[in-house]
């Protein structure tokens with residue numbers, strides 16, 4: 001369902017060209033559970049942003065569910081993103097003026113989901129992610145790991161078919177990280193395609209397929225023995 | 227050199243009182259290397275902010291190098307902070323419009339250090355932290371782990387006597403995290419007082435003294451067997 005062919009991403013900084021992604025060929029089937037690891041600066045967030053239609057390649061083709069999405073306009077990309085993809089950003093990107101609950105609710109509100117359904121779903125996620133007592137707090141009134149959990153809850157609230165998570169446990173202690181992982185893995189078991197960027201091998205090794213990025217290239221692509 | 231006595235920190239959110247720190251008594255000698263671990267939301271960042279004079283307690287006394295700093299004005303706290311403390315924030319707080327090099331240089335510039343000395347010191351830190359080739363990039367043109375390293379470099383650039391680091395390896399792969407830790411531990415070996423908040427037990431266990439926070443209280447304070 002996700003096919004990248006010959007993907008290149010080059011950032012221009014003054015007269016310097018940064019090859020963040022080089023010759024990426026990647027095929028990911030619906031429902032796969034994949035981790036992406038590699039050194040700091042190796043291109044993991046860039047790859048995830050590409051797949052999440054938050055960025056465009058300089059060369060190559062990206063097919064999502066069979067259609068070429070590389071050439072879509074910004075608005076078309078935004079619509080595909082809203083309909084299919086839940087994204088957990090490495091640095092969350094929460095709305096500063098909204099409470100934790102309102103941040104989680106926002107995608108539902110934008111999609112026109114009725115108020116009673118929104119309340120039910122947000123209330124459940126507040127409980128699932130251990131945010132009870134923090135619903136009314138704004139992001140600046142939350143700890144780092146609480147903000148991270150709000151970001152993850154928001155990414156799941158529309159029940160997307162693809163979840164892209166950039167370092168989802170980076171600000172969490174081991175126990176809380178395990179709780180978050182069982183929620184995400186529960187969704188993957190239910191058929192969601194889950195792509196997880198992580199620096200924690202204990203987290204990355206749980207995936208059924210593991211990619212390793214170095215200097216913008218995929219240098220390893222292993223399937224765990226079942 | 228750091229003495230907290232009866233420290234309380236209560237955040238008010240609407241009609242809810244959040245007891246982020248409860249009855250904190252803590253004595254840290256000059257040159258100690260201490261880690262602070264505990265669940266997400268347990269008060270680690272709040273404690274570090276308190277020690278770093280970025281926040282004030284609601285009750286209790288904080289003595290730094292023998293003098294009561296609890297009652298200092300904002301300006302006086304800022305001056306003590308600038309002179310004595312290097313702070314690595316959980317979410318970096320880099321200046322968006324400045325390059326990596328200019329972000330690292332900023333404390334030196336504010337302190338009136340001459341240009342040639344600033345250049346020498348910043349150039350060395352760029353190399354030490356593996357940021358070669360990224361000096362001119364602004365924060366939004368850096369990876370998460372690169373931003374984190376800029377934040378750490380900035381915290382060390384004035385050679386402060388106390389370094390407070392909030393999750394300094396949270397966005398780093400294992401190898402890069404080890405490099406950063408040897409820089410910080412090198413400073414600690416040279417006499418800097420190093421307080422490190424971390425979710426990674428492999429990192430936290432390296433300290434010679436380990437605190438554990440739960441729900442705003444210190445529940446463990448262990449010295450490693452030498």
Ligand SMILES: Nc1ncnc2c1ncn2[C@@H]1O[C@H](COP(=O)(O)OP(=O)(O)OP(=O)(O)O)[C@@H](O)[C@H]1O
Nearest residue numbers: 011020040041042043044045046367368369370371
């Ligand atoms: N907007 C940009 N402009 C210029 N260079 C960029 C930009 N974004 C990223 N880069 C560079 O591209 C490379 C890959 O960045 P990316 O954020 O994908 O790395 P990463 O693997 O996610 O790293 P980390 O583990 O530190 O988060 C880095 O060297 C970075 O400096």
Ligand SMILES: Nc1ncnc2c1ncn2[C@@H]1O[C@H](COP(=O)(O)OP(=O)(O)OP(=O)(O)O)[C@@H](O)[C@H]1O
Nearest residue numbers: 141142143144145237246266267268269270271272
């Ligand atoms: N400005 C604030 N207003 C209200 N509550 C706050 C504020 N800042 C923090 N809190 C609350 O105080 C508690 C402690 O927060 P703190 O950021 O110190 O936790 P932490 O141990 O650093 O967590 P993490 O490991 O997730 O970073 C949390 O429950 C948080 O919701």
Ligand SMILES: [Mg+2]
Nearest residue numbers: 045090369370
């Ligand atoms: Mg990244």
Ligand SMILES: [Mg+2]
Nearest residue numbers: 143144271316
């Ligand atoms: Mg914190």
